[in-house]
Amino acid sequence: MTTATLNPHTSASRGARTVQHPGSASAAVLTLTWKSLVGFIREPMAFIMGLFYPLFMLILFNAVFPGEMSGGITMGEYMLPAMITMGVLMNCTQILAISVAAERENGELKRLAVLPVPAWAYVAAKCLANVAVSVLNIVVLIISGSLALGLSLPAAAGSWGLAALTLVLTVGVCTALGLAIGRSCPSSRAASGILTPIIIILQFVSGLFLPLSQLPGWMVHGFSVLPVRWSAELMREAFLPATAAAVEPTGGWETGKGLAVVAAWLVGGVVAAVVVSRRDTVDR
Numbered sequence: 001m002t003t004a005t006l007n008p009h010t011s012a013s014r015g016a017r018t019v020q021h022p023g024s025a026s027a028a029v030l031t032l033t034w035k036s037l038v039g040f041i042r043e044p045m046a047f048i049m050g051l052f053y054p055l056f057m058l059i060l061f062n063a064v065f066p067g068e069m070s071g072g073i074t075m076g077e078y079m080l081p082a083m084i085t086m087g088v089l090m091n092c093t094q095i096l097a098i099s100v101a102a103e104r105e106n107g108e109l110k111r112l113a114v115l116p117v118p119a120w121a122y123v124a125a126k127c128l129a130n131v132a133v134s135v136l137n138i139v140v141l142i143i144s145g146s147l148a149l150g151l152s153l154p155a156a157a158g159s160w161g162l163a164a165l166t167l168v169l170t171v172g173v174c175t176a177l178g179l180a181i182g183r184s185c186p187s188s189r190a191a192s193g194i195l196t197p198i199i200i201i202l203q204f205v206s207g208l209f210l211p212l213s214q215l216p217g218w219m220v221h222g223f224s225v226l227p228v229r230w231s232a233e234l235m236r237e238a239f240l241p242a243t244a245a246a247v248e249p250t251g252g253w254e255t256g257k258g259l260a261v262v263a264a265w266l267v268g269g270v271v272a273a274v275v276v277s278r279r280d281t282v283d284r
Helices: 009-018 022-042 044-064 075-105 108-113 119-148 157-184 188-205 217-222 227-239 242-247 255-279
Strands: none
Touching: 022 044, 022 075, 022 119, 044 075, 044 119, 075 108, 075 119, 075 157, 075 188, 075 227, 075 242, 119 157, 157 188, 157 227, 157 255, 227 255
């Protein structure tokens, strides 16, 4: 006679633990989202780097390069969509990966694994927190750029629609990659050590600090497989006038290609995050 036969309530109790009520799952997502946001605010370096570093770079470049660029735009106007992209990259990849690696290291993921909440609640909470931080970063940049620096903003609804679509795709890509990298690193220091030089390099080769037309051809083509390069161009297309396309390598916007590359990275990032999470046994 098996143990289940001797104790008929055992299997039932085990099954009861796995039953998830919609209300409890939603509450778990909101609780974890709030926890992530509070953790972000309480971490001084993450808060400063994620929210004010892009703003500082926007102000700096606008002051150092006050003249017009090719295409009839100022450096400040060029930098606004670039810093929006960089803010998403830093918050949703670098800072997220370090946070996840820290939670992995201090046993937080193991504690979450035994709670009666679905596994997707953790991922959903990180996504919502990243969207909130990214939107806050964009609001700060747009208000500061428009009111304090006098930068022009797009007037067409289609431009704002493209900016919103690019934001959603980029947040998705960066969040998926941040989760995958964070679950792969043994510690927060390791995650920081890996990502810091990568982020610095991406800022230069993806057209964030310099127009791609000023970079060597091999560098432009070699790094065109990366999503940040296309996210930045899509943001420039949304925020800048049509004449600004003159600073792009082809002299025009490549909307379809950019959306396709970022969407492909989103799919690949999600797959990578799922695979890495399933292979990571720290929370089992």
